[in-house]
Amino acid sequence: MTTAVSTKAPAKKAKKTAAIAAVPAAIVDRAPAVTGPNPFVGMRPQDLVSTAQQIGAQCVQEPTLLLQQQTRLAQDLMAVVDGSAPAPATRDRRFGDPAWQDNPVYRMALQGYQAWRDALTGFVTRSVMDGRSKERAQYFTDLLMDAVAPTNTLLGNPAALRKTFETGGLNLVSGLVNLLTDTMTNQGMPSQVDKGAFRVGKNLAATPGAVVFRNEVLELIQYTPTTADVHARPQLIVPPQVNKFYVFDLAPGKSLVEHLLRNELQVFMVSWRNPTAAHRDWNLDTYVGSLVEAIHAIREITGSPDVNLHGACSGAMTMSALMGYCAARGEKLVHSATLMVSVFGLDSQSQLGLFATPEAIDAARQGSQARGVLDGEELGRVFAWMRPNDLVWNYWVNNYLLGKAPPAFDILFWNNDTTRLPAGLHGQLLDMLTLNQLATPGALRILGEPIDLAAVDCDKYVLAGMTDHITPWKGVFSSVRAFGGQTEFVLSSSGHVQSLINPPGNAKAKYFLNDAQAADAEAWLEGATANQGSWWEHWGEWLKTRSGAKHAAPSSLGSKRHASLGEAPGRYVTEA
Template identity: 90%
Template sequence: MTTAVSTKTPAKTTKKAKKPAAGAAAAAAIVNDVPAMTGPNPFVGLRPEDMVSTAQQIGAQCVQEPTLLLQQQTKLAQDLFAVVDGSAPPPCTRDRRFGDPAWQDNPIYRMALQGYQAWRDALTGFVTGSVMDGRSKERAQYFTDLLIDAVAPTNTLLGNPAALRKTFESGGLNLVSGLVNLLTDTLTNQGMPSQVDKSAFRIGKDLAATPGAVVFRNDVLELIQYTPATANVHARPQLIVPPQVNKFYVFDLSQGKSMVEYLLRNEMQVFMVSWRNPTSLHRDWNLDTYVGALIEAIHAIRDITGSPDVNLHGACSGAMTMSALMGYCAARGEKLVHSATLMVSVFGLDSQSQLGLFATPEAIDAARQGSQARGVLDGGELGRVFAWMRPNDLVWNYWVNNYLLGKAPPAFDILYWNNDTTRLPAGLHGQLLDMLTLNQFSTPGALRVLGEPIDLSAVDCDKYVLAGMTDHITPWKGVYRSVRAFGGNTEFVLSSSGHVQSLINPPGNAKAKFFLNDAQTADPEAWLEGAAVTPSSWWEHWSEWLKARSGPLGAAPSRLGSDRHAPCADAPGRYVTEA
């Protein structure tokens, strides 16, 4: 998909859309259309014993609150009787799992769906009405949601009209193919349904294919400089810092979805960090290791471009590393960073966050000990936790596709990247646990980087902060609260999309929108209430913000690298392909 670059300024666009009430209404519509996101912290994981404990709590409530249990049982019996005698209201089919017309037209399927929804409502009503404390109730709701999703009729052959039709049409060949897929996933994917056809893409050909060269390499990272796409470029270079838990090419996906490509077309000099995938030999790598490697990369960029500083861009844990670097520079009085873009990143788990429902002290200790014993936190483990945070989309959807319908998993670039996992060294994993659970970034002096106590309020460069309204990994309110630890000016932008979809947001999507509000308030809800909605991609607004902070235009460099930092490999480099 090729998209055109808009030349409209954000100021004009915002003025046209500056209707706070309409913006709040649009936001409410988006939120109401998405289920509540609760779940485990990916860096902590989800232990079987925590799930067993939660189930025991629910069982204890059945004993302690017999009146509530009887009420829900009575309501369920009444709802099921209404289903049988035909007086039940039509089933809700907003859930895309039940989008097949048979769920409305076939009386057997319609009754099955009505019965399933009645049972779901009774179970949810019991948890909601219980006297458990708030956090325990949220854990119980997560557990019951997993159970409700798992036993959905669409996950069975007889309960899935599309799969049943496919079986009759193919003479059962879909079930044979599904069995092969199941055996393959059991042997090669630890029993999880495959989300993507991994043979459909090649790194450097289909993905991460923007021309460039590796101009610097150390033990921790490779630095890629991309070939300019315009005759003139802005003087100040852009350095993208990806998360350590993923490979860098989420910023350089297929043509039309590449942020690198977009920045190059907008006359930017673009550099990219490609982190090395650590093994147990690198168990001691920690935040100091990564920040130190970034500083080396910035000095290489300064030598190549002649610019005294850079604009930094990072997402998720990459933005946390960036923030540690900026805090270090502020403590040392070094001016290496002119402005920063921080995307979908939280710095701590505040009391209102649901991301760490199972992040108990025991679970945190177990997670720390596990990575220390192995030397790394395996990327596959992270991927499984992410999947079980949205099981309908990332587990059961592929269960139906792969095993019941007997189809091959789709060829989708984002899912390919998502499944191309990396490892975290035990040292950094332990520090991330401390940073998130102890809110070290929000407490001046609580975190030391390369020996310097960090105070983010001393980081006074301009910042552009992006959050995703439907983000289940880094909830937008947590992002909003996190960045208030910074000093200086911050432009907070709220995209209408989720975690990855907010990042990959090229112009041209008619459904894209984002929210802006210049008012300063500690309450994210109050910020959203007064926000203006802009119906376009935030990339366009960001590019204008960035151009104002990227220096004057001049002739693009005629070669990549410099005498001191000559190209040593073509992009995308060596580290991105290492297993």
């Protein structure tokens, strides 16, 4: 694989090295140390119990290490009591209130909490457990320490305590109402977003367009051009099956669709149908076959012999299977491809599969087969517990201790607008991730054709996120090496969703480029150049050179054969 990234002359080596070193350091400080469970596998209580038992067994097997850590903990706690302990770290946003530094009681509580956390971490790190077991144990201890953080209690949260005095306890009344509501309507999880603030088709997924093709699996949306001229080759966006498509068409200013239209591109979008148990047998063949039908509809509407494909996460996996199928059949339906935040397998270094044991995988497969689908709310809960401080305890404090309504945040609304996975596709995704089938020539058959991604030689633009906790960037880098042809690898300074929604204008945004071939991800980053701004702009220029000549924008959407079936965002996106 050729990793060609930037055509600009590189900066001086010292300046480049400093820029690269500075940004990851700041980012890593905010990134979770351990990713945790695989959303497609889930996290079984017995796996956590087994991990706790393994930690207990280490206490028995290594009494000397246990005594050493207890002695160190006692020393640290004594230092807290006598005032000689160092000032508590302030990087953790949970302890950002000035009281944690200025109030001696709160300062001591924070120092004691950090001493306990350091003791547990030290014991796990120094134990004789194998590397994978240590990672599971670290995830478990992090989960435990996050749960018992003083900020999750009324007396241990200075902001909540002040609020209680200011309101005469009305915040606790509101918090109790919020708790009861979440217990009845949100399966006991704290609500992350005010769902009443958004409406799909009104203030989300509101870019004008029309549904120009529909089959049992998907609707195809064509967007209304916003420029007088457009490039001849159309763009087709393939969203993940585990989410609804409008992550690519959020509010104005955050819409990737809007950005592409401004760049004189013809844009089409797949809107997947939300499957039910009646669709339990839908698998990768089903989804790839429906995409082929959609591409042929686009070809008829636009007159273009091929398309540029864009996909993210599981959508990019489906897109890759489609490209492998086309390569096997010698069909030239795809001119170039953009793959965003997607991995093809769980390698030994990936923490996404910490609890993806054979037993857990079998249980996950049997569960979806029994129900016919993998429920979207179940996926959402696993995603939340992958980042509990941000996606669970933050809202516990906001909703129940402060008594506030959850925020009106478009990304979180989309994240909570869940979809289901049919059992057939869920089972295949488990096999693809655990057996690395996409990247292994001949291991996967699509519509009867053996897939070899090395035969996919169209130009590819691959995006990863440096702090991505779902598809770690090094896994993305490793996955795309399975492709043939030219690949541009781009690393955003953001996380999973924040990398996708990266509109120009964010002064903090950065992305990394490297025009040299690299044997591994670390070597690639070492030689990369940091660029200020959004990768969307760099990508836009890359796309234009692969989108053909310009001609007058179409005066109407669809064609005689594929007439409008209704306005965007269509019917499937609103089906429960």
